[in-house]
Every structure is written in structure tokens, then in C-alpha cells.
Amino acid sequence: MNGSLSAYRAIDLTDERGLLAGQMLAKLGMDVIQVEPPAGSSARAMAPFDGQGNSFYWSAYAAGKRGITLDVEQGRGKELLLDLVARADFVLDSADPGRLDALGIGPKQLMERNPALIHVSITPFGSTGPKRDYADAELVLWAASGPLYANRDASGLPLRISVPQAYLHGAADAAAGVLIAHFARLKTGRGQHVDVSVQQSVTQATLASHLAAAIGHENFTVLAGGPKAKPGPRTLDLSGSGARTRKSKWRVADGLIEMHLSMGPATGGSTNNLFAWMKEEDALAEELQDWDWKTVPDRILAEEISEDDLEFARTCVGQFVQSRTKADLMGEAVRRKIMLAPISSISDLLESPQLRARGFFARVDEGGQERVIPGAFAAPARGLFAQMLGAPTRGQHNDEVYGDLLGIEDVERASLRHKGVI
Amino acid sequence: MTSTTALEGLLVVDLAWVVAGPAIGRALADYGATVVRVESRRRLDAARVIGPYLGGKPDPQRCGLYDTYNAGKLGLTLNLSVDAGKEVLWDLVRKADVMVESFAPGQLARWGFDWDRLHEVNPKLVLVSTSLMGQSGPLKSFAGFGNLGAAIAGYQALAGQEGELPIGPFGPYTDYVGPRFGLVALLAALEQRRSTGLGCWLDVSQAEAGVQFLAPAIAQTAATGVIAVANGNRDPQFAPNGVYPCVGDEWVAIVARSDREWARAAETMGVQNDAEPTWRTLAGRKGDEQRLDARVAQWTRSFTAGHVEEVLQRCGVPAHKVASSADLVGDPQLAARGHFVRLPHELGGESVFDASRFQLSETPARYERPAPHFGRDNEFVLADILGYGSEHIARLQEGGVLD
Numbered sequence: 057m058n059g060s061l062s063a064y065r066a067i068d069l070t071d072e073r074g075l076l077a078g079q080m081l082a083k084l085g086m087d088v089i090q091v092e093p094p095a096g097s098s099a100r101a102m103a104p105f106d107g108q109g110n111s112f113y114w115s116a117y118a119a120g121k122r123g124i125t126l127d128v129e130q131g132r133g134k135e136l137l138l139d140l141v142a143r144a145d146f147v148l149d150s151a152d153p154g155r156l157d158a159l160g161i162g163p164k165q166l167m168e169r170n171p172a173l174i175h176v177s178i179t180p181f182g183s184t185g186p187k188r189d190y191a192d193a194e195l196v197l198w199a200a201s202g203p204l205y206a207n208r209d210a211s212g213l214p215l216r217i218s219v220p221q222a223y224l225h226g227a228a229d230a231a232a233g234v235l236i237a238h239f240a241r242l243k244t245g246r247g248q249h250v251d252v253s254v255q256q257s258v259t260q261a262t263l264a265s266h267l268a269a270a271i272g273h274e275n276f277t278v279l280a281g282g283p284k285a286k287p288g289p290r291t292l293d294l295s296g297s298g299a300r301t302r303k304s305k306w307r308v309a310d311g312l313i314e315m316h317l318s319m320g321p322a323t324g325g326s327t328n329n330l331f332a333w334m335k336e337e338d339a340l341a342e343e344l345q346d347w348d349w350k351t352v353p354d355r356i357l358a359e360e361i362s363e364d365d366l367e368f369a370r371t372c373v374g375q376f377v378q379s380r381t382k383a384d385l386m387g388e389a390v391r392r393k394i395m396l397a398p399i400s401s402i403s404d405l406l407e408s409p410q411l412r413a414r415g416f417f418a419r420v421d422e423g424g425q426e427r428v429i430p431g432a433f434a435a436p437a438r439g440l441f442a443q444m445l446g447a448p449t450r451g452q453h454n455d456e457v458y459g460d461l462l463g464i465e466d467v468e469r470a471s472l473r474h475k476g477v478i
Numbered sequence: 479m480t481s482t483t484a485l486e487g488l489l490v491v492d493l494a495w496v497v498a499g500p501a502i503g504r505a506l507a508d509y510g511a512t513v514v515r516v517e518s519r520r521r522l523d524a525a526r527v528i529g530p531y532l533g534g535k536p537d538p539q540r541c542g543l544y545d546t547y548n549a550g551k552l553g554l555t556l557n558l559s560v561d562a563g564k565e566v567l568w569d570l571v572r573k574a575d576v577m578v579e580s581f582a583p584g585q586l587a588r589w590g591f592d593w594d595r596l597h598e599v600n601p602k603l604v605l606v607s608t609s610l611m612g613q614s615g616p617l618k619s620f621a622g623f624g625n626l627g628a629a630i631a632g633y634q635a636l637a638g639q640e641g642e643l644p645i646g647p648f649g650p651y652t653d654y655v656g657p658r659f660g661l662v663a664l665l666a667a668l669e670q671r672r673s674t675g676l677g678c679w680l681d682v683s684q685a686e687a688g689v690q691f692l693a694p695a696i697a698q699t700a701a702t703g704v705i706a707v708a709n710g711n712r713d714p715q716f717a718p719n720g721v722y723p724c725v726g727d728e729w730v731a732i733v734a735r736s737d738r739e740w741a742r743a744a745e746t747m748g749v750q751n752d753a754e755p756t757w758r759t760l761a762g763r764k765g766d767e768q769r770l771d772a773r774v775a776q777w778t779r780s781f782t783a784g785h786v787e788e789v790l791q792r793c794g795v796p797a798h799k800v801a802s803s804a805d806l807v808g809d810p811q812l813a814a815r816g817h818f819v820r821l822p823h824e825l826g827g828e829s830v831f832d833a834s835r836f837q838l839s840e841t842p843a844r845y846e847r848p849a850p851h852f853g854r855d856n857e858f859v860l861a862d863i864l865g866y867g868s869e870h871i872a873r874l875q876e877g878g879v880l881d
């Protein structure tokens with residue numbers, strides 16, 4: 057057995073907006089057949105690219121799947137799709153709402169052919185509702201869902217993450233949704249439709265600050281450092297988890313680190329541990345020696361500690377860390393339980409001793425070229441995951457799928473190719 | 479319509495805290511699993527003290543963050559530092575299908591609940607351990623919240639203006655990504671258990687989950703040495719691709735995915751194509767992006783974000799107001815999707831939380847109870863699930879085991 061889901065097959069009709077869902081299932085051993093139009097998936101046109109114009113987005117999220125070409129807009133192509141669906145357990149799609157219905161291959165039509173089918177639709181705003189036909193883009197979905205509002209620079213400008221994220225949230229939710237539907241099918245024998253809205257999925261990237269108005273917390277502070285963040289008790293961050301503190305990036309000898317001077321009963325201990333270290337190194341100013349960060353919020357509210365005092369503490373910490381390296385600081389942080397981390401670049405990740413020790417990256421072959429991509433998403437769990445394969449080239453598995461799975465003879469396959477069906 | 483729920487009969491012991499762990503159990507509860515959320519009053523879950531709070535009044539029992547990741551669960555307060563508390567947990571383990579925990583790696587074993595022993599006591603049990611770095615490797619002991627995971631996973635360098643100190647993503651970003659992978663791995667482990675009869679131990683690292691969402695950048699750097707960095711809101715393939723100021727401190731996101739979309743947007747904005755002939759192509763717009771952005775902003779500044787969204791969407795150009803919490807609760811789309819679920823809360827008023835992120839047509843999510851206040855379901859869990867008699871429960875109560 058190669059992977060926990062190896063008994064199942066999915067027909068994957070997604071483009072770049074849903075590509076990851078099938079990949080998560082393929083990593084678990086499911087036979088995921090990625091269907092591309094004969095001209096190639098639009099996901100192959102997603103940046104970044106190698107020197108030959110091959111998409112690393114495709115490399116990353118089509119890996120593990122088999123790939124076929126099929127023109128579902130032709131009558132014969134649609135028949136072939138229905139034949140595939142009859143032999144499948146799942147269908148994944150990310151077409152614009154209503155488009156597959158118009159082609160006669162919507163969820164209802166496919167489930168008529170295979171009543172046990174689980175069909176997931178990943179759409180920007182959902183298959184229903186007044187905005188379902190909205191034009192979409194990564195940045196626009198990030199705006200529509202909450203996290204962009206919360207993430208400001210000092211000028212107040214909302215900023216996204218520069219490696220696109222929104223559709224990945226929806227696709228990952230889709231993978232979970234179809235497996236939950238699968239457990240219902242085990243009881244009833246019947247399939248169903250699963251509907252994923254990327255907008256709803258992305259609301260989960262706000263640490264629930266998007267719920268503030270809904271529960272009547274009108275002045276809940278979410279601005280990370282914009283011009284409106286006034287000093288004083290109202291902007292206190294008690295979480296230590298990065299929601300509202302204004303200073304969390306510190307320059308050190310060889311780059312940047314991430315660290316909040318967290319305060320309050322839940323997380324103040326971390327900053328106490330940092331101060332204990334500073335004291336050992338004779339780097340803790342006299343005025344700060346009696347600070348207990350667990351009680352700092354109370355002292356601020358009691359006006360015993362001012363914004364100037366806090367700024368003084370930040371300056372001392374900044375001086376303490378600036379001559380140390382990321383590795384030194386990380387080592388002490390682990391030893392002393394200080395919540396601090398080096399800020400990795402992508403090349404740091406590839407060289408990370410931690411990720412290496414855990415065998416996280418996989419080297420796969422994609423049409424004769426080596427690609428390095430993240431591997432299994434849980435460890436060690438023997439047998440849960442399949443061996444990683446590279447992303448398919450266009451039509452790489454046409455013969456296998458149309459010949460072996462559907463039993464179409466060579467001559468007819470040549471004819472289908474000639475007519476541009478496959 | 480069927481009365482079946484997908485996961486009915488599944489018993490989950492949820493020892494996790496904050497976001498990454500509890501989010502897994504929340505999804506299971508939506509679809510019919512019995513999820514017992516075990517916590518202690520002595521060590522507050524940070525999710526109870528981060529806010530936002532009902533009516534803006536700080537109260538660990540009325541915190542929106544806790545409520546949304548624990549809706550539908552049963553609440554059991556248990557002191558795991560005493561033997562009698564551990565005994566209760568062992569009794570739960572014997573009956574459970576799944577245990578989810580997010581303690582520092584090794585902590586569970588120090589309490590005596592190491593994987594070998596758990597597996598021996600209940601071979602069917604699937605254990606999900608979610609942590610920042612994973613249960614093995616030189617940095618396994620590295621502890622902290624997801625903002626540190628976001629640093630280690632590379633995200634803190636990936637949001638910001640080009641060439642400036644990055645600002646990083648909002649909040650503990652890997653906490654949002656980790657449970658997506660943890661949930662799928664868990665469901666696969668339950669499928670595997672159907673044939674093997676055996677549970678397994680799933681070691682989910684939030685940092686690794688975060689790197690899964692950077693996979694294209696990983697493949698790029700490994701193959702070419704080019705390293706992705708923060709680049710404002712710009713995109714290599716689209717222009718404009720930005721966030722622009724509107725009247726009243728509002729912002730709007732606008733993207734032109736093609737030259738045709740730009741032509742339509744430009745017409746709406748009153749930009750004469752003859753005046754800017756180079757902007758007709760993506761290459762021309764990318765080469766003059768600062769001026770392009772300034773011209774778009776000059777137009778958006780005269781309108782509300784809602785107006786810009788409406789007129790651009792009407793001609794098929796991607797645009798959306800940068801939505802605040804108040805915008806989201808007023809969003810007709812989220813309302814039509816039933817996104818904000820409201821249930822009466824036992825301590826008064828309502829609990830409001832997010833709906834499930836997938837809608838199942840035949841076995842939809844059920845929202846049977848809000849997240850628990852402290853010890854809300856102690857009696858039910860101890861008497862009905864574990865079969866303890868009233869004297870036994872009273873003894874635990876008096877001994878401070880249920881704090």
C-alpha cells in the first residue's frame with residue numbers, strides 16, 4: 057500500500073485557484089488525475105518561472121498527480137470525462153461559478169453519472185450569493201476577507217504577503233471538506249457536493265479580529281503600527297502572539313529576528329527570561345531591574361510605567377541583541393525559554409538544519425528536471441504518505457489513463473489526439 | 479436530507495490550546511464528532527485573553543477568539559498536574575478515537591502519556607501533536623506562538639515595502655496554516671485505521687505547514703538561487719496590483735489581470751489611452767508602475783472604497799474594499815453564506831463565531847452549542863461519557879481536580 061488514501065481516485069479539474077487540494081490528497085496516496093485543456097493548464101502560466109518559462113507554481117502544487125489533457129468543451133471530451141468520473145471517488149474543480157453547469161458537467165450532472173461521487177467546488181466567493189460572480193484576484197480576496205485591513209505599515213498602507221496565499225487557504229480547506237464528506241459516504245453510500253468560498257477560508261487569517269464588530273467589540277485594536285495606533289493602555293498587547301504590538305522586528309548582527317516584548321500573566325514570562333539574561337550579562341539598566349513583565353500591563357494602567365519607559369526598555373533590548381547573531385540568539389532562546397526567532401529567508405529554509413533533520417524537502421523529477429519541494433505534511437506516521445512524484449508534463453499520463461483505465465485502443469487515442477480532444 | 483452526520487460516533491479529546499490545535503477539533507465538532515475540550519482554570523488558554531470580547535468587556539469566558547475555535551465542543555476543566563486528574567484523562571483515552579495536543583514537545587510524555595503507552599492502552603487512538611517545530615530535530619524544544627513560526631517559516635520577511643524593514647503578516651500566521659494540514663492528515667489516519675485497526679501518531683509542525691504555502695518560492699530558490707522578498711502589494715504578472723486610498727480613510731484593492739481589463743479600468747478612471755500609450759501592455763505598465771499607481775490613486779481618492787469596488791466590478795475588473803471587521807459583518811456575501819453563526823450563550827447574550835469553511839450539501843455542519851465556559855460540561859463528560867457515579871464526581875470536585 058502506498059499511502060493511506062491509495063484506494064481512491066480523484067479527477068482534478070482545478071486551475072491555479074485549487075491546485076493544492078488535489079496535491080494534498082495525492083501526497084496521501086490518492087490517485088489524483090489532473091485534467092488540463094490540450095493547450096495546458098493556466099496554472100502553468102503562474103509565476104515564478106525557470107529560465108525556460110516553466111512554472112514553479114505548477115512544480116510545487118501539481119506534484120504527486122498524474123496528468124492528462126482533455127478538451128471538456130467538445131462532446132467527445134465530455135463523454136470521456138463522464139467515463140473517468142464513473143471510475144472516480146472525488147472530483148475537484150475551481151471553475152468560475154456556473155461554468156461547469158453550462159458545459160453540462162456541473163456537480164449535479166456528474167453525480168447523476170456517479171451517485172457516490174464527492175464533488176468539491178473551490179470558488180473565490182462561493183457558488184452562491186450576490187458576489188459569486190465577482191472578478192477575483194489574490195490581492196482582492198485578501199482585501200475581502202479581513203487580513204489585509206489588519207496588516208499595515210507605519211504609513212497605514214495595508215500590505216499583503218508577497219508570495220500569493222489566498223487560494224491556498226481555500227484549496228487546503230477543500231481537501232479537508234471532501235474527506236469529511238467521505239466519512240459520511242462510508243455510512244450512507246452516497247456522495248455530495250462540497251462548496252468552498254476562498255473568502256470564507258481567508259477570514260481565518262485574522263486571529264479572529266474580523267469578529268470584533270460582530271460581537272460588539274467596537275474599539276478592538278488591530279492596527280499593527282499604523283498612524284492611528286496611539287500609545288497607551290488601549291494599544292496594549294497582552295497576547296505576545298503578534299496581534300497588536302508595535303515592535304517585533306529587531307536588527308541583529310546577521311539579519312533580523314522576530315520578538316515581542318510580551319507582557320501579562322500568560323506570556324510575560326518570556327520577557328522576564330530575556331531580562332534575566334540581560335542582567336547576567338550586565339546589560340540591564342538599573343531602572344528596569346524590578347520589572348516583572350507579568351504585571352507590566354497593570355502597572356501601565358496604574359500609570360506607574362509610561363510609554364517613554366517602555367521605549368527605554370525597547371532601546372536597551374535593541375542594543376543587547378544587535379551585536380549577536382541569529383544562531384546565538386536562537387540557541388539562548390531555546391535554553392532560556394524566550395519567545396524569539398530568527399527571520400528566515402527562503403535560502404535559510406533550504407539550509408535549515410531542523411528541516412533537514414526531519415527530511416522535510418523532497419527531490420523529485422519533473423520531465424527530466426530536478427525540483428525541490430516540501431514533502432509530507434506530518435511526520436513520521438509510517439505508511440500515511442506516498443512516495444513523492446514530480447509534477448506531470450502536459451499529457452504525460454494520457455496513454456496510461458485513456459488506455460489502461462478507460463480501455464481506449466491506440467487507434468482511437470490517435471484519432472482523439474488528431475481531433476484535439478486529448 | 480439525511481439525519482446522519484459525517485463524524486458521529488467519533489470521540490475526540492482536545493488538549494490543545496490557542497489556535498493551531500483547537501481549530502482541528504472545531505472542524506470535527508461541526509460534523510458530528512464528540513469533542514471534549516480539556517482545559518484548566520489555573521493556566522488560562524491564551525485564546526481566552528487575546529480578545530475581541532463580547533461587548534468589548536474583557537472576560538476570558540466571552541472571548542471571540544476562543545469562541546470561534548471551540549464552538550460545538552464539550553468543556554471539561556481538569557487539573558493534569560495531580561494524579562487524580564491524570565486518571566480522568568486515562569479514562570478518556572481508553573474511550574477516545576482521537577487526541578489532539580499542542581504542548582511543548584515532550585510535555586505529554588513527562589505526564590506519563592507518551593505515545594508507546596497511549597498506543598498500548600488504546601491501539602485505535604490517533605494522536606495529533608501540533609507544535610511550532612515538530613517533535614524531532616535540533617529545534618524541537620523551540621517554543622512559542624505562531625508569530626515565531628511565521629519568522630522561522632519565512633513569512634516575516636515576505637510582507638512589507640520593497641527595500642524597507644519588513645512588517646510581516648498579521649498575527650501568528652502559521653497558526654492559520656498548520657491546522658489545515660493537521661486536519662487532513664488526521665482524516666487520512668482515520669481512513670487508514672479502517673483497514674489496519676490501528677491508530678498512529680501525527681507530528682504536525684506549524685513552521686513546516688507554513689513552508690508548504692511557500693512551495694513555489696522554495697522550488698524557485700532551489701533551482702535558480704533567486705530568493706523571493708517582500709515587494710509591497712506588487713505582482714510580477716499583473717499591473718496595477720495594488721491597494722489605493724479612498725475617501726474617509728478607506729482603502730480599495732484593484733488588480734488588472736490582462737491588458738483588456740486594464741483598458742476597461744482605464745476607461746472607467748478616465749485615463750486616456752492616447753495619453754499613456756505604453757500602458758496598453760503589461761510590460762509598459764510594469765515599467766512605469768510608480769506613475770501608474772499614482773494615477774490610479776488620484777482617481778480612487780475621490781470616491782468611497784465601496785463605490786470603486788462597484789464600478790470596477792461592474793466592468794469585470796477585480797476590486798474590493800479592504801474590509802474591516804464592521805465591513806465583514808455587513809458584507810451581503812458573507813451574510814448570504816451564513817458565515818457568522820449566532821447561538822445563545824449560557825452566561826447571557828450570544829456567542830458569535832465563524833461557520834464551517836466548507837459547506838456539505840447532504841450532511842451540513844451543525845452548530846449545537848457555543849464554546850464552553852469553564853467546566854460547563856464536567857457533569858456530562860464524567861457521568862454520561864465516562865460513567866462516573868455522583869460520589870466519584872463529588873470527590874474529584876472537592877479535591878480540586880476539576881479546577
